[in-house]
Amino acid sequence: MLAAAASAPVRRRLRAAGTQAEPRSRRQMICIAIQITYSYMLPMTHPASSSRSRFGFRFSLLGRRWRRTMEAELSAAGLTDATWVPLVHLNETGGGITQKELAGLVGVDGSSLVRVLDILEREGLIERRRDESDGRARLIHLTSQGERRVCLIRKELARAEEAVLCxxxxxxxxxxxxxxxxxxxxxxxxxxxxxxxxxxxx
Missing domain, CATH: 1.20.5 (Single alpha-helices involved in coiled-coils or other helix-helix interfaces)
Structure with a gap:
């Protein structure tokens, strides 16, 4: 029904979405239809000069697209999103933070992060140290190998960002x-x- 009511550009984008190599469920196609239709309706709903009204929607979409682009570039270099994001945050904070703090920065729940940290620790990229002020707590630190991995990540990110921001x-x-x-x-x-x-x- 959404596709029938949409304009010609919307219908073309819907057909393109439906012919992707990866099969999509009916629910996924409905979500895509809503997003595409709204993207065409929004400029008609608000005057072109109403940049403030359009900012949130555009910013949200661009943020997701930016992350997908960076993930694709890093994936091509053998770096998955699940592993490189925690490493970068540890580098940014200087390390020595709790699992809960790191989970908040990464934007995942603690249980999901535990599995990632286990992988990173087995690879020798991080280490869990006892908190001197609280013997029950463990603080997460980058190892020297982890620091080198972050340098590689930043190099790949810089290359991808330069291409986007040129x-x-x-x-x-x-x-x-x-x-x-x-x-x-x-x-x-x-x-x-x-x-x-x-x-x-x-």
Whole structure:
């Protein structure tokens, strides 16, 4: 029904989605139809000058597309998403963080991360050390081999990012980063406000 109601460009994109080499379920096709149709409806719903109204949707789609692109590049170099993301976060934080903290950064639940950490530890890329302030806790650190792996990851990421960002100047990228920082700070402030108004149970 969605395909019949869609415009010609939407129908073409739906047919293309349906002819992918990987078979898709009916539910997947419905989700694709909704997303494609909405992407064409959105500009008609809001004036072209209403960039603020369109930002969230575009930003969300672009973020997912960016991650898929980076994952594909790293996968071609033999680096899977499940393993390289935790390593990069450990490098960014300097290591010495708990499994719960790392799971929050990676965006997965703790049980899923445990399996990944076991793999990384067997490969000699991380190590779990006893927390001196809490003998029951273990802190996760990169090994020297893990640091070398992160260097390889960053090299591959830089190559992929350079290809994607080649049409933007350094000044344009710096301005975007400033804007992203403002959004990040605002979201942090809103989260703190929400947490403050939640009543605590006695």
């Amino acid at each position: 049409d933007l100047s350094d000044e344009e990228i710096a301005r975007m980063l400033d804007c992203l920082d403002k959004i990040d700070h605002r979201m942090t402030a809103l989260a703190a406000e929400d947490k403050a108004v939640i009543p605590h149970e006695d």
